[in-house]
Amino acid sequence: MLLAIDTSAGTSVAVVDPDSRQLLAERGTDDSRRHAEVIGPFLAEVLAEAGVTPADVTGVVAGTGPGPFTGLRVGIAAARTFAAARGVPVLPVVSHDAVAADRAGSTPVVVLTDARRREVYWSAYDADGVRVAGPGLAKPADLDEAIRASSPEAATWERVTAVAIPAGRLGAVAADRLASGAPFADDTALYLRDPDVTMPGAPKRVVR
Numbered sequence: 001m002l003l004a005i006d007t008s009a010g011t012s013v014a015v016v017d018p019d020s021r022q023l024l025a026e027r028g029t030d031d032s033r034r035h036a037e038v039i040g041p042f043l044a045e046v047l048a049e050a051g052v053t054p055a056d057v058t059g060v061v062a063g064t065g066p067g068p069f070t071g072l073r074v075g076i077a078a079a080r081t082f083a084a085a086r087g088v089p090v091l092p093v094v095s096h097d098a099v100a101a102d103r104a105g106s107t108p109v110v111v112l113t114d115a116r117r118r119e120v121y122w123s124a125y126d127a128d129g130v131r132v133a134g135p136g137l138a139k140p141a142d143l144d145e146a147i148r149a150s151s152p153e154a155a156t157w158e159r160v161t162a163v164a165i166p167a168g169r170l171g172a173v174a175a176d177r178l179a180s181g182a183p184f185a186d187d188t189a190l191y192l193r194d195p196d197v198t199m200p201g202a203p204k205r206v207v208r
């Protein structure tokens with residue numbers, strides 16, 4: 001069984017059967033500010049609903065973003081902690097891949113999520129759901145230019161805005177990669193923005 005967790009936008013947790021790709025249980029909220037409060041109850045609820053014990057979990061899928069630091073770190077920390085406690089692997093997946101997977105086989109799209117501070121995260125996917133550019137960060141007014149700089153043809157593709165990332169779909173993407181032997185993402189959170197905290201400079205000289 002795969003336990004999937006994403007907190008790059010709202011919070012979503014799911015249990016997925018990797019053999020059938022069947023979603024056994026899922027909990028989610030679009031609230032982008034209550035990750036820490038809901039992650040624990042969601043984990044307990046999906047395991048109970050799916051009739052799965054922690055010992056049944058063979059891998060933990062972690063949505064790596066892009067996402068704001070405060071929320072994204074909650075889900076990644078939860079995934080790593082659960083995996084370490086069980087001795088199973090963390091399976092990192094770029095969060096936007098789950099949204100694009102639902103559109104695979106139709107038309108190419110650019111997936112957008114809220115980055116706050118009047119900016120958006122974006123990733124471009126071809127008709128097969130393969131990411132061809134991004135993830136990136138841009139202001140809405142600069143989005144076309146940012147996409148065009150990475151993939152000129154993608155600037156005209158349909159835009160899909162996701163309020164939250166469905167963990168069930170994230171788990172299905174991971175199951176497909178396990179079955180095909182396709183690589184997972186780097187186990188690195190995609191914040192895409194410099195931290196607000198900076199190292200203090202040298203102390204000022206005091207003259208008496």
